[in-house]
Amino acid sequence: MIDLAREIVGALFLVAGGTFFLIGAIGVHRMPDLFTRIHAASLADTAGVGLVLIGLMVYGGLTLVTVKLVFLLLFLMFMGPVATHALAAAALQAGLKPGAEKRHASSPARKTPVTRKGRGKSR
Amino acid sequence: MLAAALFAILVSIALLVVRALRGPTVFDRLLAANSIGNGAILVLALFGFLTGRPEFLDLGLTYALLNYVGAFAVLKFYREGSLGAAPEDRA
Numbered sequence: 001m002i003d004l005a006r007e008i009v010g011a012l013f014l015v016a017g018g019t020f021f022l023i024g025a026i027g028v029h030r031m032p033d034l035f036t037r038i039h040a041a042s043l044a045d046t047a048g049v050g051l052v053l054i055g056l057m058v059y060g061g062l063t064l065v066t067v068k069l070v071f072l073l074l075f076l077m078f079m080g081p082v083a084t085h086a087l088a089a090a091a092l093q094a095g096l097k098p099g100a101e102k103r104h105a106s107s108p109a110r111k112t113p114v115t116r117k118g119r120g121k122s123r
Numbered sequence: 124m125l126a127a128a129l130f131a132i133l134v135s136i137a138l139l140v141v142r143a144l145r146g147p148t149v150f151d152r153l154l155a156a157n158s159i160g161n162g163a164i165l166v167l168a169l170f171g172f173l174t175g176r177p178e179f180l181d182l183g184l185t186y187a188l189l190n191y192v193g194a195f196a197v198l199k200f201y202r203e204g205s206l207g208a209a210p211e212d213r214a
Contacts, residue, residue, distance in 0.1 A: 010124075011124035014124050014125065014127070014128040014169075015124060015127060015128060017128060018127065018128035018129075018130075018131035018132055019131065021131060021132055021135050021162065021165070022131045022132075022134060022135045024135070024158070025134075025135030025136070025138040025139050025158070025162075026135075026138060028138070028139060028142050028154070028155060028158060029138040029139070029141060029142050034148060034150055034151055034154075037142075037151060037154060038154060041154050041155075041157070041158050044135070044158055044161070045157075045158060045161050048161075048165075049161055049164070049165060052128060052132075052165050052168070052169070053165075053168070055128075056168055056169070056172055059125075059172065060172065060177065065177040065180060068177075068180040068181070068184065069168070069180065071184065072164070072168075072180065072183060072184050072187060075184070075187055075188075076161070076164075076187060079187075079191045080161075082191075083157060083191055083194050083195070086194075086195065086198050087150055087153060087154060087157075087194070087198060090150065090198045090201055090202055091148070091150045093202065094148075094150070094201070096148065096150070
């Protein structure tokens with residue numbers, strides 16, 4: 001009984017983590033600017049990796065494997081923001097400006113401009 | 124559920140590879156490479172649990188160390204033009 005509950009909770013964590021990682025990867029693929037891509041990748045590297053590792057901890061029970069997972073999670077939580085900050089600082093030093101760039105070719109432009117008055121129109 | 128999470132992460136790695144090939148700047152490619160490394164760590168952990176061999180986590184830990192060392196090496200090389208030259212070599 002407790003094994004079934006553990007498996008269900010671990011599966012929920014795993015699915016949530018995989019979903020977050022996929023959303024972050026879609027963001028890295030579709031965002032228009034380097035800094036917005038960094039913002040999307042931080043989601044994948046924090047929420048996705050963290051939830052998947054927590055799900056594996058719940059799924060695997062309390063053994064030496066759990067200790068390895070805790071160390072891996074701690075290392076990623078310490079080093080991910082540091083690497084992201086170093087990347088953003090190097091990009092700023094290289095002369096990239098965060099701001100309005102042109103829309104990237106892989107992201108489709110809006111067909112209709114967004115207005116507050118166009119709520120009842122047929123498209 | 125392990126297989127579902129593994130499939131989601133493999134699809135994510137495919138998208139990140141597209142960004143790494145298409146990225147306009149060096150930093151886009153480095154960001155995508157860093158995220159690909161994180162995805163590889165997760166793939167190793169999930170595959171180890173899926174096949175009943177959790178010893179793959181040691182490989183994942185090594186991948187994490189190498190991933191960040193490589194990222195910082197590329198960033199330092201881009202900033203300073205060398206990887207720690209001797210003091211008399213610096214102009």
